[in-house]
Amino acid sequence: MIMGISRAIFTYLIFPGIAFSFFMGGIGWWLERKLSARFQYRVGPPWYQTFLDLAKLFIKETTIPTGAVKTLFVISPLISFSATAMFSAIVAQGYFFQKNAVADVIVLLYLLIIPSLFIILGAFSSRNALALVGAARETKLMLAYEFVFIISLIIVIIKSGGSILLSDIIRYQAQNGMHLKSASGFIAITLSIFYIQAKLGIVPFDMAEADQEIMAGTMIEYSGPLLGFFRASKTLLYFSLPLFIITLLGVVPGDTLPAKILFVALEYLIVILIISIIKNINPRARIKDALSFFWFFLSPLGIIGILLALKGM
Amino acid sequence: MGLKEKILTKSLWVFHLSVGSCNNCDIEILDCLTPRFDIERLGMQLIGSVRHADVILVTGALNKKSTPILKNIYAQAPKPCFVVAIGTCPCSRHMFKDSYNTISALDEVMPVDLYIPGCPPKPEAIIAGLAKLIKKVTRK
Ligand code: SF4
Numbered sequence: 001m002i003m004g005i006s007r008a009i010f011t012y013l014i015f016p017g018i019a020f021s022f023f024m025g026g027i028g029w030w031l032e033r034k035l036s037a038r039f040q041y042r043v044g045p046p047w048y049q050t051f052l053d054l055a056k057l058f059i060k061e062t063t064i065p066t067g068a069v070k071t072l073f074v075i076s077p078l079i080s081f082s083a084t085a086m087f088s089a090i091v092a093q094g095y096f097f098q099k100n101a102v103a104d105v106i107v108l109l110y111l112l113i114i115p116s117l118f119i120i121l122g123a124f125s126s127r128n129a130l131a132l133v134g135a136a137r138e139t140k141l142m143l144a145y146e147f148v149f150i151i152s153l154i155i156v157i158i159k160s161g162g163s164i165l166l167s168d169i170i171r172y173q174a175q176n177g178m179h180l181k182s183a184s185g186f187i188a189i190t191l192s193i194f195y196i197q198a199k200l201g202i203v204p205f206d207m208a209e210a211d212q213e214i215m216a217g218t219m220i221e222y223s224g225p226l227l228g229f230f231r232a233s234k235t236l237l238y239f240s241l242p243l244f245i246i247t248l249l250g251v252v253p254g255d256t257l258p259a260k261i262l263f264v265a266l267e268y269l270i271v272i273l274i275i276s277i278i279k280n281i282n283p284r285a286r287i288k289d290a291l292s293f294f295w296f297f298l299s300p301l302g303i304i305g306i307l308l309a310l311k312g313m
Numbered sequence: 314m315g316l317k318e319k320i321l322t323k324s325l326w327v328f329h330l331s332v333g334s335c336n337n338c339d340i341e342i343l344d345c346l347t348p349r350f351d352i353e354r355l356g357m358q359l360i361g362s363v364r365h366a367d368v369i370l371v372t373g374a375l376n377k378k379s380t381p382i383l384k385n386i387y388a389q390a391p392k393p394c395f396v397v398a399i400g401t402c403p404c405s406r407h408m409f410k411d412s413y414n415t416i417s418a419l420d421e422v423m424p425v426d427l428y429i430p431g432c433p434p435k436p437e438a439i440i441a442g443l444a445k446l447i448k449k450v451t452r453k
Contacts, residue, residue: 043351049324215361227365
């Protein structure tokens with residue numbers, strides 16, 4: 001009994017749960033910065049920079065703006081962090097020990113929306129004009145990218161025989177090869193990559209946090225540990241979001257744990273590389289352009305993908 | 314040397330504040346981020362909001378209009394936060410010393426941790442100055 005509980009705690013907190021995701025996410029974020037630096041012929045930060053930045057935020061002072069809605073302002077980062085922590089624990093569990101994956105994709109989708117929602121709420125509660133602009137942009141962007149992601153989820157669900165359980169999706173792919181190989185799976189991964197880009201607020205979809213226009217937008221009033229919690233949840237998402245996409249679309253059949261870790265590391269590297277290439281060859285899009293890109297280009301593409309999936313392609 | 318200072322100085326986020334410069338110093342600050350100088354390798358990052366700042370880089374000569382704004386912004390920054398005067402203007406009021414509008418140098422208004430004189434200072438000088446700031450903080 002005690003063994004079982006301590007084992008569960010270990011798997012949720014250390015490996016492959018929160019600590020592991022956190023470490024990989026930090027490395028991924030650094031890799032993205034380093035690649036951007038190399039694209040611009042710069043040297044770039046050392047590999048531990050993400051963790052140092054976070055540690056530094058936790059030793060700084062917290063300032064709360066006068067006139068802010070204090071409670072909401074303070075709890076928003078905490079809720080956002082706990083939702084992402086839960087999300088990463090469930091996804092990592094699901095991928096590495098398929099038996100434990102009881103969660104379905106609807107729960108995961110719901111957990112994914114919470115951080116963005118509380119970023120918006122935190123910005124609204126901070127009583128800053130630029131934060132309001134950022135929050136409004138994030139809201140509009142959310143309408144765009146969540147829709148596209150739901151389409152790619154539908155494709156995955158259709159392809160794995162109508163099951164919404166993470167473990168079933170994994171098992172289906174382990175038996176029949178990954179979804180990525182088919183035409184509709186390829187469309188789904190395209191949509192998902194843009195979803196990651198928009199969700200993590202990476203150029204060209206960083207208009208909610210645009211440093212040069214609206215001075216960090218939604219994050220403008222946050223400082224010290226509160227900002228640290230937001231950044232920590234982003235660090236977690238840096239790994240668990242690509243891992244979720246890999247789980248949905250690109251499971252490589254492999255039984256042993258080292259093989260799984262190797263494949264995940266490889267696929268993760270490829271995702272980060274694609275993300276930073278998109279980041280470095282595009283300027284920041286205007287909110288209108290981003291919306292029309294998601295709604296009038298990616299969504300029809302996704303609907304074609306659904307039709308293909310229904311045909312079994 | 315404490316762990317706290319070590320972490321702080323390895324991840325300095327700089328906030329760039331012009332209180333009436335001729336724009337030359339600002340361009341030199343941006344030069345520090347270009348491929349040749351790249352201060353991101355030292356963990357420094359130019360950020361947009363003063364709430365995230367560890368270092369405030371002040372350029373330009375203080376005048377009657379910008380002094381209250383500067384004080385306000387300094388009060389908003391979470392401590393510990395260092396103030397760096399970039400260029401001769403904030404260090405000593407430079408050629409605007411006798412102007413009716415520039416009433417004080419920067420260090421008469423707020424504590425200054427580092428002065429980098431020059432009109433404008435070279436990027437090398439700015440980086441050398443920041444290295445001195447790091448040394449000063451970690452030795453304390
Ligand atoms: S120090 Fe010289 S270059 Fe810098 S703001 Fe003053 S006048 Fe301009």
